[in-house]
Amino acid sequence: MKYYQKVLLYAYPNLEKMIKHIDKMVLSKALASYSIYTPCFTQAEEIVKYTLGKEKLLLLKKELEEIFATFNKEDFIYLEYKYFKRRDKETESLDTVSRKYFRRQNKLLMLFSKKLMDKNLNSEWFRENYFIYPYFKELLKKVERQEERVSRDRLKKAV
Numbered sequence: 001m002k003y004y005q006k007v008l009l010y011a012y013p014n015l016e017k018m019i020k021h022i023d024k025m026v027l028s029k030a031l032a033s034y035s036i037y038t039p040c041f042t043q044a045e046e047i048v049k050y051t052l053g054k055e056k057l058l059l060l061k062k063e064l065e066e067i068f069a070t071f072n073k074e075d076f077i078y079l080e081y082k083y084f085k086r087r088d089k090e091t092e093s094l095d096t097v098s099r100k101y102f103r104r105q106n107k108l109l110m111l112f113s114k115k116l117m118d119k120n121l122n123s124e125w126f127r128e129n130y131f132i133y134p135y136f137k138e139l140l141k142k143v144e145r146q147e148e149r150v151s152r153d154r155l156k157k158a159v
Contacts, residue, residue, distance in 0.1 A: 003143045004126040005113045008064060009083035010139055015061045018135065022054040056129055067115045071108075079108055 026047055033043045068076060080086035081094055082105055095101050116122070130136045 002123075003140060003147060004123045005109060005116060006083070006143045007136060007139045008060075008116070008126070009079065009109075009112065010143065011136065012061070012064050013084045014135075015057055015064075019054055019057050019061070022050050022057070026050050026054075053133070060130065063119060063121060067112065067119070070115060071111075075104075075108055075111075078104060079112070 029043065029047050029050070033040070036043060068079075071079065077086075077090055078094065078101075081091045081096070126136075131140075
């Protein structure tokens with residue numbers, strides 16, 4: 001699966017919100033269980049399913065944070081600027097229009113991809129563990145459309 005690395009980078013800032021959302025869903029399911037007319041076992045299975053999903057997201061967050069910790073501060077600021085949409089005093093002074101910026105972003109993406117592979121976090125792992133979530137599917141579609149648009153623009157410029 002192409003582009004799963006970018007999906008992970010774009011998803012990272014939202015993982016905490018997703019985890020908290022699952023907590024709220026589990027709590028509401030548990031509190032509403034007395035008024036729902038489905039078997040108790042079915043309700044418990046749903047709660048367990050959400051809890052396992054939360055566990056997977058926590059694991060993903062931990063793995064990504066371990067990888068991010070290996071980047072030097074300046075490189076990580078560049079990643080944050082592009083993928084996490086970080087805008088503050090530290091990112092104000094970044095050169096974001098020169099060819100050097102784009103080369104650096106490509107280099108950082110390749111380095112991130114290598115670090116994922118070093119941890120055995122490949123596209124198959126992503127598909128098995130996270131492609132079941134609609135959020136990741138939609139994000140992948142968005143990244144694919146973006147990449148197609150960039151490719152078309154490059155072709156137009158080349159002609």
